[in-house]
Amino acid sequence: MTENAAFDWRTFLLRWSGEWADSLRDGDVRGADDEAARQARWLGFPPASEERIAAMERRLGRRMPPSYRSFLAVSDGWRHAGGFVWLLAGTGEARWHANESQLAEMFEEYLDEDADAEELREADLWRRGLQLDVRSDATYVLLDPDDMDEDGEWAVYSWSSWLAESPRRYANFLTFMRDRFREFHSLAAHRSGGEPEFANDTTRELDTRVEGARLGALRGDWSQAVRELDEAGTYGRPRAAGLGDQIRRLLGRGSALTFAGLVTDPRYASDLLPVLVADHAAQSHRDDSTLAFHLRGADDTLVSLAYATLEQVRGGTYRYAAAGPFGEAVGRARELARWGDTDQAWRTLTNALPSWEPLGPDHLVPLGWLADPLLAPLLTPERGLELLSTPRGGRTGEPPEPTAGLDPGGLAWLADPHPGDNHTSYRFVLVEGVGPEELPGRLGDGNDTTLDEPLTLWEARRRLWRDRRESSSYDDRPLMAVGRAGAGWSFAFDGTPAHFDPRRFVSPAATASAGTRAVVVWSDLAARHGKPSFHLSVARDGTEEYAFTYADGAIRRTGDIPRALAPDRHLAAPGAEAERPLLDAVAEYFGVHLPRHALRNGRLHTCTTRSWTRPPEDGETYVVIRMG
Structure with missing residues (x-):
């Protein structure tokens, strides 16, 4: 005997009946049958004998699934199976649906040429299913003999014309009835008027x-x-x-x-x-x-x-x-x-x-x-x-293992393309010994040294183009996110810089380094346009100490570059493969990092810097775009 067939139907159905009877308010009883069920505290009928069940099976030509058989042996049918099925079939009323509702054609109309086997089988349910609903609110309940498990249980499908959904499947009749009991409870608990109180x-x-x-x-x-x-x-x-x-x-x-x-x-x-x-x-x-x-x-x-x-x-x-x-x-x-x-x-x-x-x-x-x-x-x-x-609210318990941090540390992560975006060009300024709130004054052009409210990277880009009424091919004033870059350092970061042009580039390191030290990095080693470039400059007290620029296949150096940062160590085979070791070297030498999660997913304050390009010289042409 299967577990479902051995289920204690009588205890379950007696509880359901009693709680239904106690939940009724004046006017809830539909007629004499309901009043009799209320008085008897029994929604069911007399049990069906084995002979009556066998006769039903001969009539239908199939042995009934175990959970439905064991139900019939306790009650030969059921009233109010939830809120929308008012009478559920016993041995005398169960019948093959045989597409009586003509719903097979309706469901078949929804199928396209790519319909899978499950969709085809669902549409044919209305031809082969055993109908259990006798009276309902436009709700059908069908046992499916073709959807049978290893215990001989048939799946139950329920569908209401007023619900915009496919038929709901239940593994067996017991599962369906338990769900109808829950539906009865849910409807009773949510009804308005609350008298008598729904408690049982x-x-x-x-x-x-x-x-x-x-x-x-x-x-x-x-x-x-x-x-x-x-x-x-x-x-x-x-x-x-x-x-x-x-x-x-x-x-x-x-x-x-x-x-x-x-x-x-x-x-x-x-x-x-x-x-x-x-x-x-x-x-x-x-x-x-x-x-x-x-x-x-x-x-x-x-x-x-x-x-x-x-x-x-x-x-x-x-x-x-x-x-x-x-x-x-x-x-x-x-x-x-x-x-x-x-x-x-x-x-x-x-x-x-x-x-x-x-x-x-x-x-x-x-x-x-x-x-x-x-x-x-x-x-x-x-x-x-x-x-x-995590235990909280005065309760005690075993605390969980802390989750791993989201920031990998260092700078090498900048060499990894942003998910969904292969663009890896970026630039940043690092300033030692000052808070990020001071960066607008060090990087701004004197007319705009304010710190804007925190923005996401996408919002910052939109703000830049919304507020800028004029742009020039010789004017490169980025909106940069600012924050802390480790112990004693602050950063300003631009993840979508303009194209790097070494002929016009002016490093902001010197002006940012008044009374301290500043580092500037601009990388486009993974350039999609085929012209990789990388720039590093370091300044102290307003004067550039050293710098190197790799562009157009050549390296240009100034000052005494520390061996750890020497471009020859990293750019022997220039290109994207040189970027990660270069970034590792900068991070280790200065003891800095940039916060990946905040830059990619969070919000940071922003500031607009002075132009990273020099003004045009005599004879140079440039383009100015003005927006109304």
């Missing part, structure tokens, strides 16, 4: 499991918690979805998580509303109607807060804040991320996470930081798992 043995058991899942999640056992919450959610338990969405958001599951009403609860809005708004901003493309839908039931104050937060998120000005020691760590993490040290920013957050306190009993994990333009880029799928696995 099943809801109490599930709510106990939800609370256990909540405590487990705070201890770091998120995987077991999400399984329990997902199961309780299918029954419509009111806390399950809101708690589960918090876990799912960090797992990267789902694109429209709403936190199931928690976002409009004043206790949780400060943490959950910003991430809901940020996700909306990322997906809405300025259509804000869905945001109002997710805020239904909220008061005017909260709705106003949501739209104000939306403007901050779209403008990149939202700032996440939290209370207590964790909130203090958030401030430190933002400052680290602001200048590119995203790995240390993440460690700062996770080290403080055990001190984080929930805002209420349905709060599992801090999420508002995912709306912060500086903190949100810290998240990766691996880091989401680390955060969820």
Whole structure:
């Protein structure tokens, strides 16, 4: 006997019947049969004898699958199989559908010439299936004799004409009935009017499991918690979805998580509303109607807060804040991320996470930081798992292994093409002993020495062309990202420089080095136009100490170049293969690095520098483009 055939149908069906009877309100009973079922606390019928089941099988010409057979031996049919099947067939009503609905033709119309075997078999279901629905709300339930497992179980398919989806498959009849029991619970739990209260043995058991899942999640056992919450959610338990969405958001599951009403609860809005708004901003493309839908039931104050937060998120000005020691760590993490040290920013957050306190009993994990333009880029799928696995909220447990940092250190990573973009030309300035906030004054032209708000690389490029009304072939003033380049160094970086022209190039190293030391690197060794180039210049106290430029197949040197940086050591076979050792040499000699994750995925302050090219000389031609 299979496990499904041995299932205790009577206990299961008695519970279902009793909970259905207790859930009814005045006016819910459809007729005399329902009233009789309510009084008897039994949705079923008398059991079918073995002789009656055998007669049915002779009539249909097939032996019935084990789980349906064992069900019939307890109840010969069933009323209210969920919310949309009002009568399910017993031995007398089950019949071959034989395309009575003519749905086979409709599903076949959807097939194209590339339809696979599964799609063809699905369309033919309406000709071969055994129909179990007797009365329903335009819902069909068919047992499929051609979809049979090793235990002789037939798959069940359910389809409703008012749902825009393919027939839903269940492995067997028992699986289908369990799902109908869950549907009954979910509909009863979500109905309006709440009298009598929908509470019974099943809801109490599930709510106990939800609370256990909540405590487990705070201890770091998120995987077991999400399984329990997902199961309780299918029954419509009111806390399950809101708690589960918090876990799912960090797992990267789902694109429209709403936190199931928690976002409009004043206790949780400060943490959950910003991430809901940020996700909306990322997906809405300025259509804000869905945001109002997710805020239904909220008061005017909260709705106003949501739209104000939306403007901050779209403008990149939202700032996440939290209370207590964790909130203090958030401030430190933002400052680290602001200048590119995203790995240390993440460690700062996770080290403080055990001190984080929930805002209420349905709060599992801090999420508002995912709306912060500086903190949100810290998240990766691996880091989401680390955060969820860290005990917090006063709970203890085994802390997880820290995830690996995202920045490889050094400079050699610059030789690797950006994913999806083979362009590897770049330039940067390193200045020793000054903070990145001082770089605009050292690199600007006197008219523009401001530090702009943090931007992504894409936003910086768009801003550059949006704000620039005039460009010249002799004017090369890049918008550069700035940050920290290691102990005692700051950087300014441009990942999409103009074409390197050694005849007109002017290194900014000398002007940037007043009272300190500055390094300039411009690399296009992997040039797609076939003319690789590389430049290094080092200046101290306003004077260039040494430099070399490789261009047009030749090396030009000035000053006493340290042996570690000597171009002859690295450019004997010039080209892209020389780039990585050159970058390694610069990184090791000066003790610097650039933050890959912040430059590629995060947001950094920017500044516009003076031109990296000299003005035109007499007789030289140039082009000026003005935009209205």
